Amino acid sequence: MKRFIGFIKKEFYHIFRDRRSLFILFGMPVAQIMLFGFAITNEINNVDIAILDKSKDITTQEIINKISSSTYFTIEQLITSEAEIETMFKKGKIKAVLIFEKDFSKNLIKKNNASIQIITDATDPNTANTISNYTNSILQKYQQKVNKSIEIPYQIVPQSRMMYNPELKSVFMFVPGVMTIILMLVSAMMTSISITKEKELGTMEILLVSPLEPFQVIIGKVVPYIFLSIINAIVIVLLSIFIFKMPVQGSLFLLGVESVIFIINALSLGILISTISATQQTAMMISLMGLMLPVILLSGFIFPINSMPEILQVISNVIPATWYIIILKGIMLKGVGLAVIWKETLVLVAMTVFFIVLSIKKYKIRLE
């Protein structure tokens, strides 16, 4: 037992003496949270647009004022002909052009209808769609104002309530994802590289010949990273709570327990990767390409799972991170308890057990 503790101590020394890696280990979650909180958002704002006003009357001016005062748009330029549009798009200067038809005011008064063309650069379909929606909602409001005196009968008015995130803050959605990624990175990637390093340098054999049992070697290698992951998780949660006012509606204890389960899950994945890698480079590439990237893109971290093709939704369900993110969102933003997320927890535990058993088996085979 003393030997075991001694071994764990050595592992800790390794990590803490590597100042550069340590700095990144702790700095990265902080940097990411800051970025996600302050800079990254999937909302659309400040879109550069141009206006082609063929009427230049009071009405168009009024509408243009409304558009320029909205935070969604930045009017980059007033152009005078359609010919300029293509060049501006190609240079990437603007994302859309609003074209007011000739005699806009006159048409509105005489024919009760005037038209606007919204030409969008749809290379980014999301932005294009949103520009269209925003513009229409501004036009909608203007129409309502103009038609105020006219009482339109038979009105159905939807009243929307936004649950769990009334201010629509995008950071709320990202925090669970960032936590998952960081825990995966530290637990899976770092562990796999650490174990593989001993293999590559040849010191693993020395460890295996020592009085330590093989499983003690593995556990010993893994313990420091559990410790580091937990610290990271705590830092992220604290930052989110105090800087971004993100609530933790549910039980912190439950949050902790679920996180530990996920950390163990990620660790066993790391061990698994180390059994199939001969060099650190391989371990890293597998962790990155085989683990990190799919997790970022398929777990519901940024992109909604609902919108993915069937096959990918299936794959997404096989990724432990997907379940963990659901659990995190549930506990932190919805305030649910075990009663609600028992199913997801069970899935996570089952996956963890599966990976542990698999990695133990693979390890035994390698030793023979």
Place this chain on the structure above:
Amino acid sequence: MKTILYIVQKEFKQIFRNKAMLPLIFVLPLIQLIILSNAATFEIKNIKFSYIDNDNTSFSRALIAKFEASTYFNVITDFPSEKIANSAMLKGDIDVILEIPSYFERDLLKNKKINLAVIINAIDGAAAGVENVYINQIIRSFNKNAQANLMQPSDFINKPKSITSITSFWYNKTLNYKTFMVPGILVLLVTMITLFLSGMNIVREKEIGTLEQMNVTPIKKYQFIIGKLFPFWVLGMLLLTIGLIIARVLFNVPMVGSLGLMYLYTSIYILVILGMGLFISNYTDTQQQAMFISWFFIVIFILMSGLFTPIESMPQWAQFLTEFNPIKFYVEIMRMVMLKGSGFVDILPQFIKTLVYAVVMNGLAVWSYKKTN
């Protein structure tokens, strides 16, 4: 010159002999490209929709039918009460609840204003906003139909004024999200592979001890560096080529602009990345450190590159910082050239900036590589 050739030859031999790494370098990224381009979309589809129908008339059912017909929504089920519906939302079974009040049809016929309660899971704020827009659109269209059926000629004395808007989508008529994401993900993969391989490669020689051996030979710094990095430059260009083929054949991404321009720009961009890899490896002693530091910077650069989230939406200070992010330029340029057919003149500002970065980065890298320390 000949010295460089010897080094290049050795590097290529080593890369292709490394049986474990080869599939990771070529096959895995391309599989990623295929899978992930299908996953990465902000398009809102299959929203889990539920309703509470307190009216239960053909009128209310007609409204629900509109949601069933919409491709945006999947009508999962209906609930008898708000309490049960809310608990289903807590569990994540549904994301939208539409509550139709009792006497919906009757009250509308009496010309009372009706309020429909809509509850949306807003954890993904942006998605919730879009869902709200779609819901409003469907309800408004239902409303207009109802009004047209119910309104008498006398109601038409004072006609409401309407502004019609017609939206056209240029360069991507079908609003295909893959068209948008594939060039971006390709950029991502080329960048990651070249950065990690080049960075770790030199550190590995440090760890093994062959770097010291190199430093004792009369080989010049620039010869060594060029020899080491050139194979990875080739690798990057190769990845680009395969990626472009996949983009065209599998995803039907339009290739409007000049391929030559894409290759020209990529050739300079890869130099920037290789310079970064070299620079990092000069300051790290172990592969683990090198990988870690590279990962740190890459993640930040990717997040701030406009690949997944728009740069215009960032605060001013963040937008300013992206000017120093080479990935941002690459993403912009690939999208502009591939999808819009932008020409050399159009991308000149980004091109020049990237060129400057290539010079600065590699200059720094070469300067910081010390044969003697």
Place this chain on the structure above:
Amino acid sequence: MKDNNVIQAKNLTKKFGDFTAVNSITFEVKKGEIFGFLGANGAGKTTAMKMLIGISIPTSGKAQVAGFDIFTNPEDIKKNIGYMSQKFALYDDLTVKENITFFGGIYGLSKEQIKKKRNQLVEELGLKEIVNELVGSLPLGWKQKLAFSVALLHNPKIIFLDEPTGGVDPITRRQFWEMIYKTANSGTTVFVTTHYMDEAEYCDRVSIMVDGKIEALDTPKKLKEQFKVTSMNDVFLKLARG
């Protein structure tokens, strides 16, 4: 500088922060000598050697190697010396043939020269069977001999060997030293560090470093006389004890 001194060091010092690894050492090495640079592990041998081969800048002092100053002309030194590091740094994932070709090319040998040398080497070391095998698969003794020969490809004036016989069996060690003798006889100076004191007997002159300083410098015979012992091992023990 005397004409047949290929290495000349005066008050050469290397400090790392507060720690002085090499403390003002002064010595010369003559052309064609086999010079043994001895000392316990951690005495400063490798650090000193790194300065002489031009990959480490001294904190103070002077030195000339192969006629070039180690401060101002390290790159010229490198053209004229060969080096075999403790780790035998040949590329494990290249074949014997490829390693020879590579290092020959790096040192500026022409294709014909490389071919000639390669064939010569293969003959001498009896590598014909394994010339296309990856170096990583060779037993330690073969790697060692190969690394030594590769270091000599460009006919350097001096060859530096850093603990070349670590972990090798006694017979292979013997064979290796025969190679060293042959090399020295042809006019190449051999500068070898080792902590095997019995190898000191094979050298023309030895220096013994203790804690960064040279505490003894002479032929093995004279040192044994000086300390009134019968083996170099005992010379070292006497020195180390103080």
